[in-house]
Amino acid sequence: MSSLKKGVGSLKKKLSTYEITEKNVQRAIRDFKRLLIANDVSIEVADAITDDLVKKMKGTRTRRFSDLSKLLLEVAEPTLIKIISPTKSFDLIEEIVEKRKETEQSLTKKPIVILLLGINGTGKTTTIAKLAYLLKKKKMRVILAASDTFRSGAQEQLKIHADKVGVKIISGDYGSDSAAVAYDAIAHAKSKYADVVIIDTSGRMAINKDLMEEMKKIKRVTNPDYTILVVDALAGNDATKQASDFHASITLDGVILSKMDADARGGALISVTHATAGVPILYIGTGQKYSNLERFESEEFIRKLLK
Numbered sequence: 483m484s485s486l487k488k489g490v491g492s493l494k495k496k497l498s499t500y501e502i503t504e505k506n507v508q509r510a511i512r513d514f515k516r517l518l519i520a521n522d523v524s525i526e527v528a529d530a531i532t533d534d535l536v537k538k539m540k541g542t543r544t545r546r547f548s549d550l551s552k553l554l555l556e557v558a559e560p561t562l563i564k565i566i567s568p569t570k571s572f573d574l575i576e577e578i579v580e581k582r583k584e585t586e587q588s589l590t591k592k593p594i595v596i597l598l599l600g601i602n603g604t605g606k607t608t609t610i611a612k613l614a615y616l617l618k619k620k621k622m623r624v625i626l627a628a629s630d631t632f633r634s635g636a637q638e639q640l641k642i643h644a645d646k647v648g649v650k651i652i653s654g655d656y657g658s659d660s661a662a663v664a665y666d667a668i669a670h671a672k673s674k675y676a677d678v679v680i681i682d683t684s685g686r687m688a689i690n691k692d693l694m695e696e697m698k699k700i701k702r703v704t705n706p707d708y709t710i711l712v713v714d715a716l717a718g719n720d721a722t723k724q725a726s727d728f729h730a731s732i733t734l735d736g737v738i739l740s741k742m743d744a745d746a747r748g749g750a751l752i753s754v755t756h757a758t759a760g761v762p763i764l765y766i767g768t769g770q771k772y773s774n775l776e777r778f779e780s781e782e783f784i785r786k787l788l789k
Contacts (some may be wrong), residue, residue: 485521485747485748486517486521486747486748486749486787487748487786487787489517489520489521490517490555490787490788493513493514493517493551494551494555495551496513496551497510497513497549497550497551497554498549498550498551498552499549500549500550500551501550502544502547502549502550502553506550507539507550507553507554510550510551510554511532511535511536511539511554512532514531514532514535514554514558515528515529515531515532518531518749518752519749520747521747521748521749522718522719522721522747522748522749522750522753523749523752523753524719524722524749524753524756524757526756526757527565527722527752527753527756527757530565530756531558531561531562531565534561534564535554535557535558535561538557538561539553539554539557542557555788558788559784559785559788562752562784562787562788563780563781563784565752565755565756566751566752566755566756566780566783566784567755567760567780567781568755568760568761568762568763568780569759569760569761569762570760570762571762571780572762572764573777574596574613574708574710574736574764574765575613575616575617575620578594578617578620578622578677578678579620579622581594581707582594582622582677591675592668592672593625593668593671593672593676593677593678593679594677594678594679594707594708595668595678595679595681595704595705595706595707595708596613596678596679596680596681596706596707596708596710597664597681597683597700597701597704597706597708597709597710598610598613598680598681598682598683598710598711598712599683599685599697599709599710599711599712599728599732599734600683600685600711600712600713600724601685601686601687601689601693601724602633602685602686602687603685603687603714604685604712604713604714604717604740605712605714605740605741605767606682606683606685606712606740607636607639607640607643607682608643608740608767608770609712609738609740609767609775610626610640610643610680610682611640611643611644611646611647611772612767612772612773612774612775613680613775614626614643614644614647614649614680615647615772615773616772616773616775617677617678618647618648618649622677622678623674623675623676623677623678624647624649624650624676624677624678624679624680625649625650625651625652625667625670625671625674625676625678625679625680626640626643626644626649626650626651626652626667626679626680626681626682627651627652627663627664627666627667627668627679627680627681627682628640628641628651628652628653628654628663628682629654629660629661629663629664629667629681629682629683629684629700630660630682630683630684630685631654631655631656631657631658631659631660631663631684632656632660632684632686633684633685634656636682636684637651637653637656640653640682641653646772647772650670650676652666652667652670654666660683660684660696660699660700661696661699661700661702661703661704662703664679664681664700664703664704665703665704667679667681668704681700681704681706683696683697683700684696689724689727689728694728694731694732697728697731697732698731698732701732708735708736709732709733709734709735710734710735710736710737710738710764711724711725711728711729711734711736711737711738712737712738712740713725713737713738713739713740713750713754714739714740714741715739715740715741715742715744715748715750715751715766715767716741716744717750718747718749718750719749719750719753721739721750721753721754722750722753722754722757723757725737725754725757725758725761726757726758729757729758729759729761734758734761735761736761736762736763736764737754737755737758737761737762737763737764738763738764738765738766738767738775739751739754739763739765739766739767739778740766740767741767742766742767742768743767743768743769743774748787751763751766751778751783755780762778763778763780764777764778765777765778766778
């Protein structure tokens with residue numbers, strides 16, 4: 483986000499020297515659009531934002547503004563908040579805790595199942611460990627399902643994280659049915675009265691038909707409570723496309739944007755929710771520690787960005 487925020491700061495400084503005229507307003511909107519696209523906001527979303535700005539600024543009384551930067555950003559704030567706001571916002575960890583309280587006395591209670599999706603290199607395995615860590619802090623008993631039976635070393639990598647966090651892992655043989663591994667993990671969790679099962683899944687270097695069919699099968703077999711996609715903030719517009727493609731094929735309940743602590747431009751945060759028709763960004767990964775998973779608040783993000 484640092485690159486986008488710096489860009490907004492530079493634009494504010496530049497526009498503060500402009501007289502508020504129709505020509506300069508048009509120039510300011512063009513500059514703002516270029517800034518968004520340069521920082522990984524998709525062209526479709528940048529168009530939607532600037533089209534809305536044009537409509538709103540035509541109907542805005544400009545006399546009360548001391549400079550053009552204040553005019554642009556005051557009008558831009560509600561537009562950006564609207565673009566980035568999900569259909570439904572929720573705190574995943576707190577929602578799970580509340581659900582378990584409701585079923586605490588039931589002898590037939592089933593574990594809450596979280597299905598994690600994502601292509602290779604997004605930080606999905608680390609994100610699973612972070613979720614397990616946060617849930618364990620809430621006294622939840624967590625089991626991990628090593629359903630990535632495709633990538634060599636994937637199960638061993640997940641086991642290292644499971645051991646560090648202190649949760650159990652259920653795995654199978656490489657090349658075996660990934661849906662069967664997930665099913666076994668859920669059955670084990672139910673027999674042990676565990677609270678949550680987090681299912682790791684295989685990725686590919688790119689989204690393809692085989693991957694999508696495999697993910698659909700796992701979802702069909704496990705009937706997860708939450709289907710969540712992990713995307714890499716450094717992937718820029720590719721992250722937005724991944725979210726859109728997965729949601730179109732599988733239907734997502736949420737997105738986690740990893741690696742926001744790296745040199746991410748930040749535009750994917752603005753584009754993802756719009757591209758998925760309102761699927762919320764639940765968390766952003768802000769470091770390698772298990773505690774480095776922060777709840778994402780869209781309004782707070784936009785206000786900090788424009789401050």
